[in-house]
Amino acid sequence: MQRMPEEDVGQIPRDLRSAWIVAIGTELALGQAQDTNSAWLAQRLAALGVRADRHVVVADELAAIRAVLSQAAAAGDLVLVTGGLGPTDDDVTRAALAKAAGVGLEEDAASVERLQAFFARRGREMPERNRVQALIPRTGLALPNQCGTAPGIHMLLEGTPCYVLPGVPFEMRAMYEAEVEPVVRAAAAGAVLRSRRLHTFGAGESDVGLKIRDLMARGRNPEVGTTAEIGVVSVRINARGRDAAEADGLLDEAEAEIRRRLGPLVYGRDSETLGGVVGERLVELGWTLSTAESCTGGLISQLLTDVPGSSRYFLGGLVTYSNALKTGLVGVDQALLMAHGAVSEPVAVAMADGAARVTGSDVAVSVTGVAGPGGGSVEKPVGLVFIGLHTCGACAPHAFRFGEDHPREVIRMRAARMALHLVRTSLPDPPAARPGR
Amino acid sequence: MQRMPEEDVGQIPRDLRSAWIVAIGTELALGQAQDTNSAWLAQRLAALGVRADRHVVVADELAAIRAVLSQAAAAGDLVLVTGGLGPTDDDVTRAALAKAAGVGLEEDAASVERLQAFFARRGREMPERNRVQALIPRTGLALPNQCGTAPGIHMLLEGTPCYVLPGVPFEMRAMYEAEVEPVVRAAAAGAVLRSRRLHTFGAGESDVGLKIRDLMARGRNPEVGTTAEIGVVSVRINARGRDAAEADGLLDEAEAEIRRRLGPLVYGRDSETLGGVVGERLVELGWTLSTAESCTGGLISQLLTDVPGSSRYFLGGLVTYSNALKTGLVGVDQALLMAHGAVSEPVAVAMADGAARVTGSDVAVSVTGVAGPGGGSVEKPVGLVFIGLHTCGACAPHAFRFGEDHPREVIRMRAARMALHLVRTSLPDPPAARPGR
Numbered sequence: 001m002q003r004m005p006e007e008d009v010g011q012i013p014r015d016l017r018s019a020w021i022v023a024i025g026t027e028l029a030l031g032q033a034q035d036t037n038s039a040w041l042a043q044r045l046a047a048l049g050v051r052a053d054r055h056v057v058v059a060d061e062l063a064a065i066r067a068v069l070s071q072a073a074a075a076g077d078l079v080l081v082t083g084g085l086g087p088t089d090d091d092v093t094r095a096a097l098a099k100a101a102g103v104g105l106e107e108d109a110a111s112v113e114r115l116q117a118f119f120a121r122r123g124r125e126m127p128e129r130n131r132v133q134a135l136i137p138r139t140g141l142a143l144p145n146q147c148g149t150a151p152g153i154h155m156l157l158e159g160t161p162c163y164v165l166p167g168v169p170f171e172m173r174a175m176y177e178a179e180v181e182p183v184v185r186a187a188a189a190g191a192v193l194r195s196r197r198l199h200t201f202g203a204g205e206s207d208v209g210l211k212i213r214d215l216m217a218r219g220r221n222p223e224v225g226t227t228a229e230i231g232v233v234s235v236r237i238n239a240r241g242r243d244a245a246e247a248d249g250l251l252d253e254a255e256a257e258i259r260r261r262l263g264p265l266v267y268g269r270d271s272e273t274l275g276g277v278v279g280e281r282l283v284e285l286g287w288t289l290s291t292a293e294s295c296t297g298g299l300i301s302q303l304l305t306d307v308p309g310s311s312r313y314f315l316g317g318l319v320t321y322s323n324a325l326k327t328g329l330v331g332v333d334q335a336l337l338m339a340h341g342a343v344s345e346p347v348a349v350a351m352a353d354g355a356a357r358v359t360g361s362d363v364a365v366s367v368t369g370v371a372g373p374g375g376g377s378v379e380k381p382v383g384l385v386f387i388g389l390h391t392c393g394a395c396a397p398h399a400f401r402f403g404e405d406h407p408r409e410v411i412r413m414r415a416a417r418m419a420l421h422l423v424r425t426s427l428p429d430p431p432a433a434r435p436g437r
Numbered sequence: 438m439q440r441m442p443e444e445d446v447g448q449i450p451r452d453l454r455s456a457w458i459v460a461i462g463t464e465l466a467l468g469q470a471q472d473t474n475s476a477w478l479a480q481r482l483a484a485l486g487v488r489a490d491r492h493v494v495v496a497d498e499l500a501a502i503r504a505v506l507s508q509a510a511a512a513g514d515l516v517l518v519t520g521g522l523g524p525t526d527d528d529v530t531r532a533a534l535a536k537a538a539g540v541g542l543e544e545d546a547a548s549v550e551r552l553q554a555f556f557a558r559r560g561r562e563m564p565e566r567n568r569v570q571a572l573i574p575r576t577g578l579a580l581p582n583q584c585g586t587a588p589g590i591h592m593l594l595e596g597t598p599c600y601v602l603p604g605v606p607f608e609m610r611a612m613y614e615a616e617v618e619p620v621v622r623a624a625a626a627g628a629v630l631r632s633r634r635l636h637t638f639g640a641g642e643s644d645v646g647l648k649i650r651d652l653m654a655r656g657r658n659p660e661v662g663t664t665a666e667i668g669v670v671s672v673r674i675n676a677r678g679r680d681a682a683e684a685d686g687l688l689d690e691a692e693a694e695i696r697r698r699l700g701p702l703v704y705g706r707d708s709e710t711l712g713g714v715v716g717e718r719l720v721e722l723g724w725t726l727s728t729a730e731s732c733t734g735g736l737i738s739q740l741l742t743d744v745p746g747s748s749r750y751f752l753g754g755l756v757t758y759s760n761a762l763k764t765g766l767v768g769v770d771q772a773l774l775m776a777h778g779a780v781s782e783p784v785a786v787a788m789a790d791g792a793a794r795v796t797g798s799d800v801a802v803s804v805t806g807v808a809g810p811g812g813g814s815v816e817k818p819v820g821l822v823f824i825g826l827h828t829c830g831a832c833a834p835h836a837f838r839f840g841e842d843h844p845r846e847v848i849r850m851r852a853a854r855m856a857l858h859l860v861r862t863s864l865p866d867p868p869a870a871r872p873g874r
Contacts, residue, residue: 305734
């Protein structure tokens with residue numbers, strides 16, 4: 001039997017409001033790897049009106065994990081745990097959970113079968129080593145893993161429901177969606193917290209904050225705040241209501257007011273990205289796009305193709321990192337490179353024009369700049385970036401100074417986002433005629 | 438005066454061993470943004486022998502922050518805090534810190550001057566809104582921010598030294614390096630914890646674990662563990678010693694043994710990346726590389742150009758997302774596309790050959806596949822990827838099934854890393870002659 005009767009492990013309490021999220025792994029505590037699971041889980045919980053009061057990271061150490069689990073179970077209505085379920089000896093979450101509950105571990109027959117089937121699908125026999133993953137605390141339930149080896153665990157800890165999920169992000173996500181979310185959704189039927197984010201590009205955080213300052217006053221519902229990340233200033237709106245409809249109504253009102261004040265600075269909301277928004281506009285217009293990148297090295301085309309279905313409008317990109325390719329691939333005149341250097345307005349223009357010509361796209365955007373940390377000069381310091389924007393048969397250059405004090409990855413991301421921002425704001429409102437070539 | 442005398446804020450205790458890291462932000466607690474600061478700080482502390490026992494994330498709420506700060510100060514020898522120092526009304530870290538210490542906030546004249554100078558350098562006047570960032574708890578010290586507006590704060594909390602740093606990652610990093618690390622380094626002179634990671638590609642976590650199982654036994658020094666992330670299995674080694682030399686000696690021994698057992702699976706250590714390692718080999722050989730990407734959409738060239746100085750060997754890349762560009766740019770025969778489809782071995786080979794021909798590179802790698810979530814069929818399911826590797830004038834195709842159950846970004850990253858892995862393992866050991874073209 002795969003599942004014990006529900007009464008044996010307890011229901012999640014109605015009126016569920018607050019959760020603790022615990023991420024386990026020495027590599028996380030030492031900062032050798034980044035915990036992305038907790039943020040993902042917090043977001044999913046928030047959508048159901050459950051607030052993650054604390055996220056805690058703790059190393060693969062039995063006593064420390066046990067202590068954190070007990071503290072979390074005492075403080076939260078729900079505890080979600082990720083990590084430490086692997087097949088190697090440093091994975092002690094199973095044992096720590098059993099200790100915290102004061103029970104032993106037992107092999108779960110259904111989990112062993114699923115492990116064997118997992119390896120069989122890949123044409124291999126299960127390594128004996130993986131059998132340890134089927135050990136489950138006696139009072140717990142094994143949760144099937146649809147896309148990996150580690151089963152999850154569901155059990156009550158000091159009366160609080162506790163779900164332990166694998167640390168591998170996509171396995172964790174699939175298991176959360178199949179095993180945890182339906183139960184949380186059913187339980188979190190009291191007050192609902194709904195969130196929305198509006199993303200802006202083109203103004204600083206304090207400028208954005210000033211335009212919506214009254215909406216950001218403490219204690220209001222919805223609660224409004226801002227965050228900044230490499231040029232993107234996001235406005236988050238959190239609304240509480242008795243149900244989703246009430247909370248969503250508050251969100252709609254706040255969103256409309258914020259959009260009115262911020263105007264075209266707002267490019268999208270929630271999971272919308274600059275790359276995705278540019279894509280939607282291009283689809284509406286029936287236009288196509290190409291790129292010619294130097295210092296961003298393919299980042300713009302990567303941001304564009306992160307979006308499923310981007311082949312409808314993104315023809316392709318040319319990463320002309322060397323001067324020879326700038327000449328050979330996109331036809332930048334060698335004399336232009338000699339006279340102005342690769343990082344210059346005329347070269348940015350020639351790259352964008354060349355990309356449009358070579359690919360036959362309606363719009364083309366190019367970037368050439370000094371991403372650093374080396375390669376800067378007094379005349380052309382680190383952070384100097386030129387963007388060429390070819391649209392409707394004409395090409396305009398744009399120059400930026402992204403700050404010598406910024407690291408390489410920040411300058412590259414800022415340049416790539418700026419390129420997409422320029423494309424977005426240059427596109428006419430649909431419907432429009434396809435431009436002549 | 439910029440600084441109060443040191444005795445006024447206290448020294449970090451000698452024999453510093455354990456730190457708490459607190460990240461503040463409603464966007465972090467709700468999972469709307471990812472906290473990368475805590476992992477970075479933990480890594481830097483570990484290098485000095487200071488273990489981050491806990492990382493805690495808490496929302497922008499005065500009472501909650503105050504409680505977490507008090508708990509952290511009681512439990513740790515050192516508390517590092519990031520975030521909530523912005524100019525908008527949702528930034529309450531300054532106030533929470535003052536409350537926790539039971540003192541008021543005062544404007545710091547030096548910080549106001551630095552804020553004004555910051556805006557002046559950008560040709561603007563300081564928005565009045567930013568003045569609030571110069572407020573510092575009365576018993577604290579303002580820490581100058583070299584690349585942003587928010588000053589940091591250093592003060593004692595219940596006798597424990599506490600450093601509050603800005604939430605913007607590169608500002609936080611610069612301030613940590615200038616203001617915090619030197620003090621921690623001087624204080625953490627007792628036991629030293631040194632860490633190293635060896636990165637492998639090409640085998641699963643349990644296979645890697647099996648080869649080094651005895652080294653992973655509990656309680657050993659060094660402590661050895663594994664983690665897996667999209668095809669990369671990393672072995673981390675943490676060694677304790679009386680000083681850095683002793684700890685490093687233990688690391689060297691363990692590294693040599695692990696390398697002996699894992700052989701060519703190991704591609705690098707610590708911050709070394711597949712892209713960087715491939716680059717180093719190419720430099721040693723005097724060879725050049727180009728790419729032709731379809732489903733990875735520029736990700737390979739992005740991983741390559743993440744590395745400063747990559748222009749020495751990376752000529753450029755062609756993102757041939759549309760079939761027309763596969764034909765037009767890299768010369769894939771249209772008949773080939775018709776007969777086999779874009780996702781096929783012959784097209785992968787033709788793309789790599791085309792990239793080498795068009796760019797004149799010694800080595801070229803191509804990827805064509807189905808990244809999903811749409812576009813799969815029974816014959817060519819999501820996760821099917823072909824990689825073409827052109828080297829020494831010949832081209833070999835490689836076929837992979839990365840799993841229909843994997844999300845788009847995982848399939849793309851796995852394909853891009855596999856392409857770099859194939860390039861790496863195909864390169865001859867230097868020194869070698871430059872191949873004929």
